């Protein structure tokens with residue numbers, strides 16, 4: 001990493017990714033150089049032909065064929081270069097996206113709006129494409145290819161070569177002047193895009209609610225304001241892009257004028273080398289083509305830097321440290337001591353000085369009014385957040401010393417609102433253990449009484465459900481999520497309101513499934529349900545984050 005890159009995390013991220021894809025990036029550069037060499041040779045042959053046509057020398061028979069063959073070769077090389085560039089960009093993006101995705105997954109669940117996460121993984125990584133596919137090859141070719149052209153022109157006419165080199169030196173200065181502010185503009189454009197994506201996805205999800213409360217017009221207006229902001233910022237970026245293209249065209253026109261002037265003066269006195277004059281003039285487009293590509297790609301680099309600035313804090317964040325688990329024990333004794341947690345420093349503690357112990361085969365019900373800290377305890381046990389104080393021990397070993405992902409290997413967690421994906425019920429259950437055989441998935445479905453309702457569906461377990469479990473009732477979704485917990489077969493079961501909003505008959509069925517799930521396992525269940533407390537009599541009564549009573553209810 002260069003010292004400069006070390007100061008700027010966005011640049012460091014881009015240079016590290018470029019270093020990783022070095023081999024793939026070299027191919028388009030070499031192909032670009034070969035295309036430039038073919039262009040020079042072609043200009044020489046065409047200059048010879050034109051000289052003959054103007055009556056300054058004899059016509060060379062093979063020149064026309066040679067120029068046509070070189071033109072074809074150049075096209076083939078440019079196509080190959082484009083393909084190689086696209087491949088290099090694709091490879092670099094897919095590596096970045098994989099790394100980013102695993103970091104996003106490792107973040108605390110719901111710490112970031114889903115729309116924002118999607119915009120980061122899709123739009124921002126996509127914005128890197130131009131950097132790898134166009135900027136890096138263009139930047140390398142913008143130095144070497146114009147030099148090759150200028151030397152070729154210099155060999156024919158030294159002053160023409162020097163004019164080209166002087167123009168080449170002017171280009172970066174002009175572009176740097178016009179590009180000032182482009183990075184900031186591009187970053188702001190991305191921020192606006194991210195805000196719009198996040199808001200759009202969030203509001204689309206809540207559309208039924210918005211329609212219900214007749215808020216759709218207000219939301220449409222708010223989205224319109226966000227879209228307008230994006231439009232203004234995009235136009236600013238485009239203005240800057242056009243400005244630097246204009247600067248380049250101005251320099252190209254000036255060079256052509258200088259060369260025409262020089263060779264015009266020589267021609268007035270009977271040009272000593274008319275072929276060299278035409279050659280130099282024909283080389284002007286070949287000289288500026290790589291610089292033009294560089295100018296276009298310059299803005300790709302600026303966009304990529306804007307995107308990298310947003311990605312680097314996530315990619316550079318330290319990986320949550322911790323011990324690895326040798327193996328998942330068949331049963332665990334859970335001991336929680338003086339656990340406290342304050343997710344928001346501006347608000348009171350969500351969990352304060354909570355202690356309890358649960359042994360294998362035992363289920364502890366966390367009971368208490370809404371906001372008393374039940375879900376927070378389950379999330380701390382599942383490793384989704386780290387407590388501010390206290391100890392969690394599993395079989396006498398400090399669970400907090402484990403890496404959060406390792407802690408989750410011990411846990412089957414049923415959240416308050418289980419998420420079902422748009423996939424078959426079978427695939428939704430298999431999420432808990434992707435390598436599970438069909439027989440294991442079916443056994444889990446039976447144990448959670450999923451089979452009881454899928455038996456009546458034409459496609460059974462292969463019935464496809466919509467996003468969020470659309471097409472299933474609340475109780476059926478819950479049973480699918482319970483089947484995941486059965487399939488996971490973890491020694492510690494954490495269930496958050498597993499019978500909320502169920503009618504008494506469905507609740508009784510689910511409680512029966514829960515009883516089977518908790519048998520032999522260590523379970524902590526957050527619940528308001530009296531029926532559930534009757535089945536699992538060990539209860540921890542909570543209020544405002546604290547334990548107010550611990551009792552063993554009398555089973556009925």
Ligand SMILES: Nc1ncnc2c1ncn2[C@@H]1O[C@H](COP(=O)(O)OP(=O)(O)OP(=O)(O)O)[C@@H](O)[C@H]1O
Pocket residue numbers: 343344347349350368369370371372373374375376377526
């Ligand atoms: N990420 C967070 N940031 C700030 N405050 C939080 C966060 N998570 C929870 N809290 C607060 O902590 C308190 C306990 O919340 P928690 O969700 O644990 O309660 P609960 O007993 O599970 O409630 P319910 O029965 O309604 O699910 C609440 O006051 C809540 O607002």
